[in-house]
Amino acid sequence: MTTTTDPTSVPQARPSGVLIDTLNVFARELKPTLRDPFSLVFSLIQPLMFLAFFGPLLGGMTGQPIAEAFQWFVPGIVVMTALFGTAMTGSNLLYEIIMGAHERMLVAPVSRAALLLGRAFKEMVPLVLQSVVLVAIAAAFGFRPSLPGMLVGLVLIAVFGMGLGAFSYALGIVSRDRDWLFWTVQQTLLFPLMLLSGMLLPLESGPRWMQVLAMVNPLTYMVDAERDLFNGVFTSPDVWQGGLAAVIVGAAGITVGIRTMRRSI
Structure with missing residues (x-):
C-alpha cells in the first residue's frame, strides 16, 4: 500500500530552525550572484542609460x-535600480517552479x-552593491553625495x-x-509606478490627476527621501515619510510572500 505525502503537512521548523533555514536559503540564493558578478553589471545598463542620456537632457x-x-537626478535613479532589479526576481522562482526544483x-x-x-533578504545585497557602483560612476561627473x-x-x-x-x-x-x-502584471505596474514617482521629471508642474496618483505611490516618498538624504538633509518630513514607506512595503511584501509560499503546492 502506497501513501502520498501532502507537501503542506511537512512540519514547520522551530523559531531557531527558521533562522538557520533562512541563512541557508540566503546563502544558496546568493551563491549564483557571487559566482557571476557580471550579471550585476549588466542589470545596471538601463539605469546607466538614463544617467548618460536623460541626465544631460534634464540639465539642459x-x-x-x-x-x-x-x-536631484541620481537619487531617483538609485530608486529606479531597486524597482527594476527586484521586480524581475520572481521570474527566477517561476523558472524553478517550471523546472520542478x-x-x-x-x-x-x-x-x-x-x-x-x-x-527576500538576498535581494538586499545586489541592490546595495549596484547602488554604490551607480553613485561611484555618477561621482565621476560631479555628483557629490553626503x-x-x-x-x-x-x-x-x-x-x-x-x-x-x-x-x-x-x-x-x-x-x-x-x-x-x-x-503582464509586472509590465503593467512597472512603468506607471516609475513615471508617477517623479524620479525622472518633477511632478509639481504636471496635471492634478497625476499629482493625486503620485500621492498614493510609495515610490514617490522613497524618491523624495533619497534626494534629501543624498544631499545631507535629515530633518525634512520627506525623510521620515520615505522611511515609513520603506517599512510598510517591506512588511507588506514579507507578509504576502510568506502566506503565498505557505500555500504553494
Missing part, C-alpha cells in the same frame, strides 16, 4: 550644470517562511527592495500555471 531643460542636475524544496525539511525570507545620508538612504533602499522582491516572488508563485501573467 533646467539650465543647470550637469553636476547640479545630478544632485521548487517542488523539491517544498517537501524538504525547511521552513516555508525561510524559503521566502532567505530569498556619505552619512547615503548610508541611511541605502538602508531604506535595502528594506524597500526586500519588500518589492517578496511581492515579486509571490507573483511568481501565483503565476506558476500561466507564466504570461507574471510578465
Whole structure:
C-alpha cells in the first residue's frame, strides 16, 4: 500500500530552525550572484542609460550644470535600480517552479517562511552593491553625495527592495500555471509606478490627476527621501515619510510572500 505525502503537512521548523533555514536559503540564493558578478553589471545598463542620456537632457531643460542636475537626478535613479532589479526576481522562482526544483524544496525539511525570507533578504545585497557602483560612476561627473545620508538612504533602499522582491516572488508563485501573467502584471505596474514617482521629471508642474496618483505611490516618498538624504538633509518630513514607506512595503511584501509560499503546492 502506497501513501502520498501532502507537501503542506511537512512540519514547520522551530523559531531557531527558521533562522538557520533562512541563512541557508540566503546563502544558496546568493551563491549564483557571487559566482557571476557580471550579471550585476549588466542589470545596471538601463539605469546607466538614463544617467548618460536623460541626465544631460534634464540639465539642459533646467539650465543647470550637469553636476547640479545630478544632485536631484541620481537619487531617483538609485530608486529606479531597486524597482527594476527586484521586480524581475520572481521570474527566477517561476523558472524553478517550471523546472520542478521548487517542488523539491517544498517537501524538504525547511521552513516555508525561510524559503521566502532567505530569498527576500538576498535581494538586499545586489541592490546595495549596484547602488554604490551607480553613485561611484555618477561621482565621476560631479555628483557629490553626503556619505552619512547615503548610508541611511541605502538602508531604506535595502528594506524597500526586500519588500518589492517578496511581492515579486509571490507573483511568481501565483503565476506558476500561466507564466504570461507574471510578465503582464509586472509590465503593467512597472512603468506607471516609475513615471508617477517623479524620479525622472518633477511632478509639481504636471496635471492634478497625476499629482493625486503620485500621492498614493510609495515610490514617490522613497524618491523624495533619497534626494534629501543624498544631499545631507535629515530633518525634512520627506525623510521620515520615505522611511515609513520603506517599512510598510517591506512588511507588506514579507507578509504576502510568506502566506503565498505557505500555500504553494
